[in-house]
Amino acid sequence: MSNQQVKITLPDGSVREYEKGVSGLQIAVSISEGLARNVLAAKVNGEVWDASRPILQDSSVQLLTWNDKEGKSTFWHSSAHLMAEALESLYPGIKFGIGPPIENGFYYDVDFGDKPLEGAELEQIENKMLELARQKNDYIRKDVAKKDAIAYFKEKGDEYKLDLLEGLADGSITFYEQGNFVDLCRGPHIPNTGFIKAAKLLNIAGAYWRGDEKNKMLTRIYGITFPKAKELEEYLHMLEEAKRRDHRKLGRELELFTFSEKVGMGLPLWLPKGTLLRERLVAFMKRAQDKSGYQQVTTPHIGHKVLYETSGHYEKYGKDSFQPIHTPNDGEEFLLKPMNCPHHCEIYKHKPRSYKDLPIRYAEFGTVYRYEQSGELHGLTRVRGFTQDDAHIFCRPDQVKEEFIKVIDLVLYVFKALGFEDYTAQISLRDPDNKEKYIGTDEAWNKAEASIIEAAAERGLETVTELGEAAFYGPKLDFMVKDALGRKWQLGTIQVDYQLPERFQLEYIGSDNQKHRPVMIHRAPFGSLERFVAVLIEHCAGNFPLWLSPEQITILPISEKFIEYAEQVKSILEDSDITGAIDNRDEKIGRKIRDAEVKKIPFMLIVGEKEQQEGMISVRKHGEGDLGAMRPEEFVSYFKGIIREAIAH
The missing domain is CATH 3.40.50.800 (Anticodon-binding domain)
Known part of the structure; x- marks a missing residue:
């Protein structure tokens, strides 16, 4: 092969040779014109690039379209720039913060100066966006020296971009230009604005610069775009349906739950019908657990600070999760319980254990408390007090995979009974480049990760793998459920943990008459009753399964x-x-x-x-x-x- 050629490995494993400097778009053209018309970006050696960016070495390449998650993200990132261009043409002199893509669409934080946006102007901005989109202006990437970038934004008078530049190293700065708009951005972007055929600006909100209330409040504009007008119509219809199904609205209408400022934000009050529904869910899970050999336990709503220091949770989460309890004795520090697992470790430890005793399965509908910022509270999906259908299995290392498979079966039984039939299992592993985030040895982590991967494979689950999403003490399997509106929710989690048994010095006497450490499996098919009920309400629009309905x-x-x-x-x-x-x-x-x-x-x-x-x-x-x-x-x-x-x- 000439040194002017590069080998490109495609997702199907085929290898093609191209001239050095070939772009993802040119690769697409060589495969089919139809594919080329739909390519939004290219994933090169695992990193998303502009489809027009030259590839200078042998690489694996995936061509991204609207059907790919990264394709949509690139599309919406580019749409944020298009909105910024429209805003700058309509409101000369405005300043820009950041404008990232989000799960559905994008936003941009904007400083309008002394002319705040009221909301009525959104349609005009949408029309300007589409006018600019029809110009089919290319998104052009440029490497820029830091001094030149600073000079550009000083002349423009945009202090927010200058603030962002302070944290960037020379040699790593790129500008993107489309039409008459230039932005500080690392990309990637779609080939040109012509891909954007439909736009809707959904709402506006306030956002402090860099999330710090000491800084100026900017105007955050949320929007969404699509490559076809019909897709926008379908999305807006889905939003209307989501409003109709909103669990907060139906919770009031069906008299299931309420909130009180006097009781406290984020602390739900379950009404008689909601309590009956909740009790039916609990009874359903207890019956299933009894058949699977679980033993019910009950633990206090508070715990001594030492308990959470031993588990490592206090060091990891600190004041973000733990709320102190005021006691008359200054020498005692009690905290509201934010998780049940340390308590269950102490239950296991209350007497000697033999290998013949294992596995031991403790289950508890334990109410826990975590302090969420008031702005993050949302109905039952984000609360400060919630009840987990928590259980912890203590088993021998040779029992881990079998126990894990049994828990998978339990989760799938729950989903089937409640009508959640469209789901994906997410295998959440360590970030190999950031191991200091986690506790425990590589050997223990490798064993735990292998157990999860093998168990999921044996059950034939459709899986995706996410690096960096593991809990700090172990990998996990999260079930991502798609509801009736196609939205994804994380419901049900199973985690393998070699760390807490070590921290709590848990032991059993093996068949060799020696002391050994058990392995701990954490599992919660519902996750939390509150969030599960919220998702269930919206999934079935309040038409609960007959066995669950509080008023049958x-x-x-x-x-x-x-x-x-x-x-x-x-x-x-x-x-x-x-x-x-x-x-x-x-x-x-x-x-x-x-x-x-x-x-x-x-x-x-x-x-x-x-x-x-x-x-x-x-x-x-x-x-x-x-x-x-x-x-x-x-x-x-x-x-x-x-x-x-x-x-x-």
Whole structure:
């Protein structure tokens, strides 16, 4: 091969030779014109580059399109620059902070000076963005000396970019230019603005420069863009649907939970119906755990500071997670419990253990407390007090993989029973370039990581691997669930831990009569009850599975003459653990049915003269309508059959 050639390895393993300096876009053209029209960026040796950037050495290359996560991220990063160009043309003299891509779209922090943005101007900015996009201006990367970069932004009078430049080394600074706009940026960007066909600016918020409230408050503009107008329409429809399904809204309407400023922000109050739903979830999990050999334990809501110093949590998280308890004795330091695992280690340690005792599986619905910043609190998804369906398995090293697989099976059983059928398992490993973030030896980490990878493979899970996402004490398997709107949520986690048994000096006597360290597996299929309920509400839009619904039936007497018969029906159903109430309001039956539909009650049981005479009930199903007449006992059998099918192990 000539030294003017480079070998390019594509994702399918094929190797092609090109002239040195070939770009990702040129590689795409050599494969197909259709691919070239859709390439947004190139992943070169694991790093995302501009599709036009020359490749000067043998490399592995992945061509990124809108279908790739990194492709979307590049698209939205470039869109932030396009919005900044539109803003600068409409508001000369404004100054810019940072403008990164986010999970869905992008934002830019902007200083408008003495003319704050009110919100009504967003449509005008969108139109300007699309006008500029149609010019199909290239995104041009330029290496810039630090002194030249400083000179440029001094002349422009942009102190925010000058502040950013202070932390950059000479030789590492790049500018990007498109049209009449120049920005300090390391990239990458899409080939040109013409790829952007649809734009929507979603909202504005305040943001302190560098997140420091001592600095000036900037205006943060959020937006999203797409390569096709139809995709924007679909996204906006999804946003409207998300508003309809918002768990905070449905939580109020269905009377599940509330919050009180007097109690404290981020501390949910569960109402009777919400408590019933919560208790059903707990009972469901306890039944599954009992079948799997777990033992229930209970630990205090507080712990001595020494406990968390021993575990390493206090050093790792410090004041961010731990809240002190004021005690009369100054010599004692107690903290609100932010996690259950140190307590469970002490339970394991309370008596000698033999290899024959293992595995030991402790489970607890333990309420923990972590201080979240008030701006980060969000309904039930981000709270300061929450209950984990926590369990810790203490086992021998030779039992780790088998126990891990059993936990995977439990998590998948939970997902199936609750209608979460679209999920990916994320294997979260150490960052090999930043090992000081973690505790423990390489040997222990390698064993733990291998156990997770092998267990996931044996169960045939669809997995992605993320470096740097492990807990500080061990790798983990996180389940990323896609809800009815296509949004991804992290629900369910399993972690392998060689470190806490070492820190707490946990032991068992092996078959060789010597002392050994157990391995610890942390697991929480729900994660937290609060967050799980929030995601479940939004996933099913408040139409809970029948076995979980807090109000499973409502009995609707046609008039007050039939309330006594309604009471008899209710008594029969209650004997079979079917919960609900009688709607004895002085309303027409049509109104009662409509109200029950709004409340998402699964079954409406109508009783009138005919039903009373024949000992029957007329059954309506939420969202489906009339199912005909049944005897109460027949309805019980029908009802139980639905539940058996839903939660069959």
